[in-house]
Amino acid sequence: MKLVLLWTDMLVWGLVIVLLTWSWVIFRSPQVKKTWHNIFKSSIAMASAVVLLFYLLFTLLDSIHLRLALPVQSQKSDVTAYEVEMVSLLDLIFSHNIENTERTYSAPFATTEYTSSIVVDEEGITKQVYLPLQHVSTEDDFIAQSLLALALGFVLSLALVFLHIYWREKSRFVSACKEILQGKSTLSWRTAYGTFILLVLAFTWAYMLSYSYHVLGTDKVGGDVLYQSFKSIRTGVLIGILTTVIMLPVAVILGVSAGLFGGWVDDVIQYLYTTLSSIPGVLLIAAGVLSMQVMMDNNPTWFETTIERSDLRLLFLILILGITSWTGLCRVLRAETLKISQMEFVTAAKAFGVSKLSIIRRHIVPNLMHIILISVVLDFSGLVLAEAVLSYVGVGVDPTMHSWGNMINQARLEMAREPMVWWSLFSAFVFMFILVLAANLFSDRIQRVLDPRNKV
Amino acid sequence: MLAYIMRRVLYAIPILIGVNFITFMLFFMVNSPDDMARAQLGAKQVTPELIASWKEERGYDKPLFINSKAEGLAKLSDTLFVQESLKLFTFDFGFSDANRDIASDIKERMIPSFSIALPTFIIALITNISLALLLVLFRGSMLDTSMMIVAVMIMSVSGLFYIIAGQVLFSKMWHWVPISGYESGWDGVKFLFLPVLIGVFSGIGSGVRWYRSIFLEEINQDYVRTARAKGLSELKVLFGHVLRNGMLPILTGVVVIIPSLFMGSLIMESFFGIPGLGSYTIDAINAQDFAIVKAMVFLGSVLYIIGLILTDISYTLFDPRVKLS
Numbered sequence: 001m002k003l004v005l006l007w008t009d010m011l012v013w014g015l016v017i018v019l020l021t022w023s024w025v026i027f028r029s030p031q032v033k034k035t036w037h038n039i040f041k042s043s044i045a046m047a048s049a050v051v052l053l054f055y056l057l058f059t060l061l062d063s064i065h066l067r068l069a070l071p072v073q074s075q076k077s078d079v080t081a082y083e084v085e086m087v088s089l090l091d092l093i094f095s096h097n098i099e100n101t102e103r104t105y106s107a108p109f110a111t112t113e114y115t116s117s118i119v120v121d122e123e124g125i126t127k128q129v130y131l132p133l134q135h136v137s138t139e140d141d142f143i144a145q146s147l148l149a150l151a152l153g154f155v156l157s158l159a160l161v162f163l164h165i166y167w168r169e170k171s172r173f174v175s176a177c178k179e180i181l182q183g184k185s186t187l188s189w190r191t192a193y194g195t196f197i198l199l200v201l202a203f204t205w206a207y208m209l210s211y212s213y214h215v216l217g218t219d220k221v222g223g224d225v226l227y228q229s230f231k232s233i234r235t236g237v238l239i240g241i242l243t244t245v246i247m248l249p250v251a252v253i254l255g256v257s258a259g260l261f262g263g264w265v266d267d268v269i270q271y272l273y274t275t276l277s278s279i280p281g282v283l284l285i286a287a288g289v290l291s292m293q294v295m296m297d298n299n300p301t302w303f304e305t306t307i308e309r310s311d312l313r314l315l316f317l318i319l320i321l322g323i324t325s326w327t328g329l330c331r332v333l334r335a336e337t338l339k340i341s342q343m344e345f346v347t348a349a350k351a352f353g354v355s356k357l358s359i360i361r362r363h364i365v366p367n368l369m370h371i372i373l374i375s376v377v378l379d380f381s382g383l384v385l386a387e388a389v390l391s392y393v394g395v396g397v398d399p400t401m402h403s404w405g406n407m408i409n410q411a412r413l414e415m416a417r418e419p420m421v422w423w424s425l426f427s428a429f430v431f432m433f434i435l436v437l438a439a440n441l442f443s444d445r446i447q448r449v450l451d452p453r454n455k456v
Numbered sequence: 457m458l459a460y461i462m463r464r465v466l467y468a469i470p471i472l473i474g475v476n477f478i479t480f481m482l483f484f485m486v487n488s489p490d491d492m493a494r495a496q497l498g499a500k501q502v503t504p505e506l507i508a509s510w511k512e513e514r515g516y517d518k519p520l521f522i523n524s525k526a527e528g529l530a531k532l533s534d535t536l537f538v539q540e541s542l543k544l545f546t547f548d549f550g551f552s553d554a555n556r557d558i559a560s561d562i563k564e565r566m567i568p569s570f571s572i573a574l575p576t577f578i579i580a581l582i583t584n585i586s587l588a589l590l591l592v593l594f595r596g597s598m599l600d601t602s603m604m605i606v607a608v609m610i611m612s613v614s615g616l617f618y619i620i621a622g623q624v625l626f627s628k629m630w631h632w633v634p635i636s637g638y639e640s641g642w643d644g645v646k647f648l649f650l651p652v653l654i655g656v657f658s659g660i661g662s663g664v665r666w667y668r669s670i671f672l673e674e675i676n677q678d679y680v681r682t683a684r685a686k687g688l689s690e691l692k693v694l695f696g697h698v699l700r701n702g703m704l705p706i707l708t709g710v711v712v713i714i715p716s717l718f719m720g721s722l723i724m725e726s727f728f729g730i731p732g733l734g735s736y737t738i739d740a741i742n743a744q745d746f747a748i749v750k751a752m753v754f755l756g757s758v759l760y761i762i763g764l765i766l767t768d769i770s771y772t773l774f775d776p777r778v779k780l781s
Contacts, residue, residue, distance in 0.1 A: 271470065271471070274471055275474035275475055275478070276478070277760075278475060278756075278760045278761055278764075279475055279479075279753055279756060279760075280716070280719060280752075280760070282722055283749065283753045284753065286749060287482045287749055287750075287753060288482060290482075290741065290744055290749065291482045291483065293744075381611075385614050385615070388614050388616055389614075389616065389722075393741060394738075394741055404614075408616055408620075412616075415620065415623070415624070415628075420624065420628075425620060429616075429617045433613055433614070433617075436611075436612040436614075437612035440608050440611060440612050441608060
């Protein structure tokens with residue numbers, strides 16, 4: 001096995017490292033700790049945070065790409081050869097689903113194909129029959145299997161929960177468990193653990209049954225929809241997080257300098273964002289993506305495999321989305337900086353001869369933190385939804401890449417069928433809905449706690 | 457007032473030049489006239505002469521930004537960038553790849569777009585504001601809390617879902633309205649019903665939340681307390697005072713959209729087969745017709761800037777404290 005890093009993988013893991021160090025640094029301040037404590041006092045915030053972490057886990061699993069070694073007998077020399085196409089850890093978890101493709105559509109838990117085929121039997125009579133699916137085992141008892149999976153999931157999640165409680169409260173483990181069960185703990189751990197157990201139960205159930213059924217059916221070429229839905233998580237989350245993170249430095253630097261320095265700097269920056277924001281967003285993205293396509297077609301040497309190609313396209317899409325979306329935050333930050341820079345503590349700092357850079361670092365940026373954080377979480381859900389729309393318009397991620405937008409786009413063409421092929425649409429919408437709902441609820445909570453206007 | 461508007465219009469010119477510059481960069485730097493010629497003429501049998509004549513025909517044979525051969529001011533003006541921008545400023549959008557006049561296409565397609573976007577806009581505005589007022593009236597009650605949860609859920613569903621679900625329910629299962637299509641005049645109402653309904657519904661979540669927060673901010677003001685102290689009923693306070701004062705922040709968000717209604721909605725129009733500007737754009741994107749996309753970008757920016765100017769003017773109408781200078 002050989003580890004491969006795609007461009008977006010690097011960004012993801014870089015972001016994880018930055019976030020961990022940043023939280024380590026700021027969590028030493030008791031004030032920040034108290035704010036976050038405040039945020040998590042709400043049970044909705046706890047539940048949605050667990051859901052978001054769950055999605056993040058799959059993103060990270062899908063961001064470790066490997067090249068498997070080829071079997072030994074096919075090698076001529078001592079040097080280990082590797083396969084050309086790379087797989088992620090998530091692909092390895094779902095490897096049975098990748099191999100078990102059917103011929104065409106099949107409904108969730110179906111044992112036969114969705115469309116009938118014309119077959120000539122031994123006696124030479126042509127018949128129209130629904131062919132059985134190739135990779136569905138009908139011998140296993142559905143209920144017994146489900147119960148086994150649920151039991152396994154329950155034991156597993158409960159063990160993890162107890163481990164976590166023990167890790168937090170070693171000395172008073174039993175009383176801590178009691179408190180959580182009665183809902184008396186300061187943070188609503190009961191909801192968090194409840195959500196966690198539910199998610200693990202749902203996952204183990206779907207995963208165990210995916211060995212003998214297509215839990216969410218198959219698509220037009222027989223690909224497993226469950227696997228596609230999980231693969232799409234990475235695309236959605238990446239677009240949601242990386243876009244805002246990439247544009248953040250630009251928005252903060254330009255917004256703060258426009259507000260603080262004024263004069264021609266302010267004029268230039270205002271001109272820049274007014275111009276950019278006056279172009280309709282979708283059109284600017286479409287124009288950007290079209291140009292990028294031409295550019296990539298002219299430079300085929302930039303990528304070797306289809307995965308690298310779609311990864312590069314995802315990266316460009318994220319950059320383009322970032323370019324179009326920093327203007328709103330920049331405008332707000334400029335206004336806020338203008339307000340802060342006229343406050344007494346900044347005037348005092350100026351009078352003491354503190355340098356401009358230190359004023360920015362010590363007085364302005366900390367007071368902008370809540371706006372930045374709110375905008376990151378607010379933008380996240382909008383971007384996840386935007387991905388689906390952009391893929392529909394034809395300027396989204398690469399058509400070969402798994403994404404909810406592509407799933408919807410492909411399934412949409414089959415709407416006219418009777419009865420409808422609903423499972424691809426359904427799965428994509430449900431996976432998207434859970435993520436966006438969790439993000440929206442979480443951002444509501446953050447806004448309520450952090451926004452000073454809400455403190456009446 | 458007139459002087460102010462004039463100044464704003466003049467201020468719009470550098471912005472539009474900037475917009476042109478961005479689109480120009482996107483289309484010509486990445487996709488050079490040579491590439492365009494090759495793509496248009498087909499990959500086979502392209503001779504350098506053919507490319508040159510194709511470029512000359514369209515005026516693409518000039519240098520991009522600086523013409524070193526020309527003299528004086530023509531060094532800057534006799535370039536592709538200036539020529540292309542000037543054409544756009546006179547609303548001469550040129551011809552599409554299918555050799556149709558883009559400007560007349562746009563004129564023709566504006567009406568269908570507007571006939572969907574305007575009813576959606578007005579009905580959404582009225583519904584959202586009345587629902588928000590209702591929630592503010594019952595603020596803190598079970599109704600308020602549960603409606604807010606419903607609003608978050610409506611917001612969290614992809615807009616594509618509403619369209620697909622609407623088409624399946626209303627057209628496929630119940631056969632109330634045709635699934636897609638368009639007709640001008642009153643016969644076309646049956647085609648507009650579903651897109652307008654879906655457009656209103658999908659925006660209800662975020663809309664109601666936004667208006668509610670505006671009204672809630674107003675309701676804590678001193679003048680509201682005074683109004684209550686005078687003995688006004690809660691309804692009179694809401695409609696007579698809170699709504700009127702809330703108009704100002706509402707105007708900021710709403711007036712700027714109005715001119716852009718002409719642009720239509722990409723998704724709605726292509727799902728419902730409406731021959732408006734939205735589906736025009738989407739077809740252009742899919743066919744990679746750069747000329748149309750460029751024209752639409754320019755048109756969209758112009759309409760947005762008109763919206764900004766209208767916002768400022770509407771302020772003076774609604775708020776006597778604001779004076780334009």
